[in-house]
Amino acid sequence: MSKVLIIGAGGVGGVVTHKCAQHPEVFSEICLASRNQAKCRAIAAQLERPIQTAEVDADDVEALVALIESFQPDVLIHVALPYQDLTIMEACLRTGVPYLDTANYEHPDEAKFEYKEQWAFQERYARAGNMATLGCGFDPGMTNIYCAWGQKNLFDEIHRIDILDANGGDHGYPFATNFNPEINIREITANGRYWEEGEWKETEPLAEKRSFNFDGIGEKDLYLLYHEELESLSQNIKGLKRIRFWMTFSEAYITHLKVLENVGMTRIEPIEFEGREIAPLQFLKAVLPDPASLGPRTKGKTNIGVILDGIKDGKRRKVHIYNICDHQACYREVQSQAISYTTGVPAVTGAMLMLEGLWKGDGVFNVEQLDPDPFMARIGDMGLPWQMVELDPDADPLA
Ligand code: NDP
Structure with a gap:
């Protein structure tokens, strides 16, 4: 209690x-x-x-x-x-x-x-x-825990990690962001960055594009982004040689974003307007639909997970661990779409494990430093069941 x-x-x-x-x-x-x-x-x-x-x-x-x-x-x-x-x-x-x-x-x-x-x-x-x-949401959060669980239970060493975040949801608006627009837009207008052989490598914003066939969603375009879990995972997964993060965006989303960027609406430096200072991105946030209002309108599913590629007992192994979450099912349960749901459920699960002493320690921890087993055992019942698929170790699903 x-x-x-x-x-x-x-x-x-x-x-x-x-x-x-x-x-x-x-x-x-x-x-x-x-x-x-x-x-x-x-x-x-x-x-x-x-x-x-x-x-x-x-x-x-x-x-x-x-x-x-x-x-x-x-x-x-x-x-x-x-x-x-x-x-x-x-x-x-x-x-x-x-x-x-x-x-x-x-x-x-x-x-x-x-x-x-x-x-x-x-x-x-x-x-x-x-x-x-x-960082106990979905990404970061669940994705870090999938990596920690893979490191503990599936691999002797993980060499490559690709985090794949796909949203197949449709809210019916020409343009809206699924969570705080300011944070979302900042994230994708920044340069892409990934970690390889101990070094950070940069790309132009959205310059690296691939496609992947997602269970429950189908084929989607993915773009390489920098995402915060890369910083901690690159330090905490032993033997790691490369880690990248990919997110799906539709053609229409990218076009809207490019236009907003080109006209200066995604800038964070304040400008003077009618005698007061406003940051264009803050103003844009005020005119876009509130992410909380997307819940009742959003149909479709998310599929977020990790591809882990490494060695077990001297042999290559590659797996995809992921969760599929249905926007409308989330709305029926908690009156919110899947993006907020997939963030909130791991946070509550982590807090439970802390209260129960299954996650404990003195200090500051990224979630992959804590025991993944009790989390993976409970997260399905909490609302985010996971699946694992063995992949051909010699094939590159993101080629
Ligand atoms: P929202 O903007 O919908 O909600 C943020 C809430 O915080 C609002 O209620 C806001 O108040 C309140 N708030 C803002 N500033 C203050 C303040 N100074 N004092 C008190 N309350 C304040 O964001 P989300 O719910 O979408 O996201 C919440 C968090 O979750 C963010 O940190 C986001 O980055 C993170 N997130 C993490 C994800 C993950 O997978 N790890 C994915 C998605 C989100 P008001 O309503 O008045 O504006």
């Missing part, structure tokens, strides 16, 4: 709250806090059991500490924005509350994300005997 404090009442916050509410045997008390309490109350109204709600500015450490001290949670799940990672980690450290997030710290005024500043908490968390679990 434990108390959970959830910060952030967006798409993912809604799923996390629903899923915690489905498990009263673990999460006996729930408080959902966000910048705008009305959004928390709207999520609370969807549930069959009562929860508390609160208003908090998660950029303000003192305000967070006051909220944590009044609610006294046993674990905090941070699903606000990546800009708040450091303030929330600081507040958890000061109050001795275990911390879990789904996205790596991002500098609000630079299109840049890296683990450096979160890893810098390592010594202070270890000294305090507290635990922070980083």
